[in-house]
Amino acid sequence: MAAVDSEFALDLPPPVSRSKAGFAKALLAWYDEARRRLPWRAEPGEVPDPYRVWLSEIMLQQTTVATVLDRFPRFLAKFPTVKALAAAPLESVLAEWAGLGYYARARNLHACAREVAVMGGRFPDTAAGLARLPGIGDYTAGAIAAIAFGRPVAAVDGNVERVMTRVHRLADPLPGAKPAIRRLTQALVPADRPGDFAQALMDLGAGICQPKTPACSRCPVARFCEGAAAGDATRYPVKAPKAARPTRHGTVHVAIRERDGAVLLRRRPAKGLLGGMMEVPGGEWAEGAAPLAPPPFAGDWRRLNVAVEHTFTHFHLILSVEVARVADFAAAGEWHRPAHLDQAGLPTVFMKVLRAAGVV
Structure with a gap:
């Protein structure tokens, strides 16, 4: 078996009792030696900073650790405290x-910071209290409560789901199995080191119990794992079939100012997808043929031969791009020079548009 060492699986004794003490002790002993050093994590003996824990957990949602490693220090330098973040303009x-x-x-990060600032800059120290804040769901509330405040609560992300379904050979498909996984995880959380336990499970899933190639022979809790014992760990977690992702179409208009190459941008409405972000002007995005989207003003518009594509969580987007070079005039929007576009906060999809148009 490519993903699991079958000889190791045959040599495993039957899974032992999954007591809190046994599983947690083995996992934490491994974590003490192998833990990842991350800028938002407290070192052994240090007191965790709730602001850093919260900020990192929000950043890590749907984002890789490698990306957050690059962006976290820069964000923290600009907004060093929750009060500084609350006081900053949303833009x-x-x-x-x-x-x-x-x-x-x-947007939720900013709203949450403002609520915490009203509370004197102190985060609630329970999962229930944290879950009442904007942008904090069950996983994030559990992670912050355990890591920052030492509360014995489960923090179940995708890595933990994978570990737990393999340990228990849980055949119920996701997402329906989530409540069962949370209960199983909660039963293993130790009272004395819940934060380290949460981070240890995350590290185990990221480095050992990987999706396609679990390293069962190196796993510190393999003797507790039914999937490793049976040699079929890669079957788990079982996932329900995904619905087909629809495709939407739209048109955007890149107006380039002749005298300095500045491009016209405007701000999207506060609510909805990419709410409050800057954008290249365009029309609605709809399934089927691209809807008619008249240019923002008259000009010599030419359509690029190549469309721009971008995939969001729930749909794939194909944008037709029209470009015009224009004289200086007062426009409904803001002119941004290419050298300063990194300060505009453009979402990736619109940076793709500007690259296609030759602006950047």
């Missing part, structure tokens, strides 16, 4: 978030 936060995707997270 500044959105601009700094550009490229991280899922921009509703940035």
Whole structure:
């Protein structure tokens, strides 16, 4: 078997009792030696900073650790405290978030910071209290409560789901199995080191219990794992078939100012997809043929031969791009020079548009 060492699987003794003490002790002993050093994590003996824990957990939603490693220090330098983040204009936060995707997270981040600032800059120290704040769901509430405040609660992300379904050979498909996975995880959380336990499970899933190639022979909790014992760990988690992702079409208009190459941008409505972000002017995005989208003003518009494509969580987008070079005039929007576009906070899809148009 390519993904699991079958000889190792045959040599495993029957899974032992999954007691809290046994599973947690083995996992934490491994974590003490193999833990990842990450800028938002407290070192052994240090007190975790709730602001850093919260900020990292929001950033890591739907984003890779490698990406957050690059962006977290820069974001923290600009907004060093929750009060500083709360006091900043939303536009500044959105601009700094550009490229991280899922921009509703940035709006919720700002709203959450403002609520915490009203509370004197102190986060609630329970999962229930944290879950009442904007942008904090069950997983994030559990992670912050465990890591920042030492509360013995489960924090179940995708990595933990994979570990737990393999440990228990849970055949119920996701997402329906999520409540069962949470209960199984909660039963293993130790009272004395819940934060380290949460991070250890995350590291185990990221580095050992990987989706296609679990390293069962190196796993610190393999003797507790039914999937490793049976040699079929890669069957788990079982996932329900995904619905087909629809395709939407639209048209955007890139107006380039002749005297300096500046491009016309405008701000999207506060609510909805990419709410409050800057955009290249365009029409609605709809399934089927691209809807008619008249240019924002008269000009010598030419359509590019190549469309721009971008995939969001729930749909794929194909944009036709029209370009015109124009004289200086007062427009409904803002002119941004190419050298300063990184300060505009443009979402990735519109940066793709500008690259296709030769602006950047």
